[in-house]
Amino acid sequence: MGEVEDRKTAVSEARFESLLDTAADGIIVIDEAGRMLAFNKICEALFGYTSEEAIGQNVSLIMPPEFARSHDRFLANYHRTGERRIIGIGREVSGMHRDGTVFPLELSVGEATTAEGRQFIGVLRDLRSRRAVEQRVSQLQAQVVHMTRLSAMDEMGAAMAHELNQPLTALLLYLQAVARQIKAFHADGKPPSDKMLAVLDKAVQEAERASHIVQRMRQMVEKRDPERATVDLREVVNEALDLSEFVAQGATVTIRRVFGMTPIHVDADATQIQQIILNLLRNALEVAKESEERWVKVSIGSDERSAFVSVTDSGPGFSEDVGKSLFRTFSTTKKSGMGLGLAISRAIAQNHGGDLMADPGGNGQGATFTLMLPMHRADGTEDDMRE
């Protein structure tokens, strides 16, 4: 705040003003009582007052009433206690235009001691456009995540019908068998036998198997807000692999799971993490299918700070050229590829404070994709973390 301190002496009034007006941000200077001493061009546009109108007035002029009331209290409180609520911190506040429009602002406040007492200089940035962009991006991202889920569903649809068919077939046959026997026993005046009850039990198990499949599919399709929870990464990945075996069914690619014995806790939206694993797995299965050895290896590990899931395949890896645009949206080397899988997966990983990395392999080595997530930080005891 040296400039402000010096403004009376070193910098002429005129120069200070032109400095204010060339600034890209709104700048306001107020005194200890909250009276505005400077109000630059950007502020004129932001709030709809000229600097002549604004200067001399209380800064509450440009605040929504509910903030205006507390601002004087803030100032008084700060003078009394020196407790800083905003100075040097920078935060999001609301401003009010002359016409009553309330809008979000980023405000950082500095403090200067001058001959006339303390002054506060506020730098303001209109957050409306940035907010709109942010909203659009997160909307798009949610849509895209939903879309890949659906296209994964498409592929899985046929396989799923098959998968459901088995328990339903078994269930109906068990019921047909037991219904016949009950009829026969009933005709003979005998009570149902233990054998019939055992068949009924099996029927119930098959019905459960069917509904479990439906539940898991539903989890994948339903669009919902990210739900962070502390989860064991091994379980989350396991479930995704089980699910993808629908897709891989009948295929000859072996999926090897290399998991440790101890739980690996991360704070994550399990469904989104599964989305990443499914994307990586789909890519890996596609190339492994065409390779000689036909395997995909999924391993999980961790160090103190991070957890890792690596997906390696027996494919040929990828070239340096492909590597450059791998994570870009719509970058694909496949005829019917969307080129979204990796882009979305990385976005999700980064949203979780992690990342997605690629090792190109080559020379007989397949590619390795590694998902990195921050480990859950244990505040209490490690053991009762999970329900």
Added chain:
Amino acid sequence: MYFIVEDDASVADALESLLSGAGLPVRVFASAEELIHSASLKPEDTMIVDLGLPGMSGSELVRHLEKAGATPRVIAISGKSSRTIARETEGLSDLKILRKPPAADWLEAITA
């Protein structure tokens, strides 16, 4: 004798319950290879075979048995689309098809 060739253990078990519950003699195999390896079928036998077996498929098994001169009555079961079933069973004569999941009583259909 009724021979069941079905890789899904629950479906095979349920089918066995249905047939043996009606007092019919049943043998169950999880694959075509297993059946070829350990059983010989006679014309009076009935084979209930899943078309979508891993390894040698159901229709390949039927062709194999026809070539070997053993032609039991064949009932094919499948959960696939009718088009796929038609393609897979092309050229096979005398074949009853039951689709999964069952829409009617399978014991009646099998013993009819």
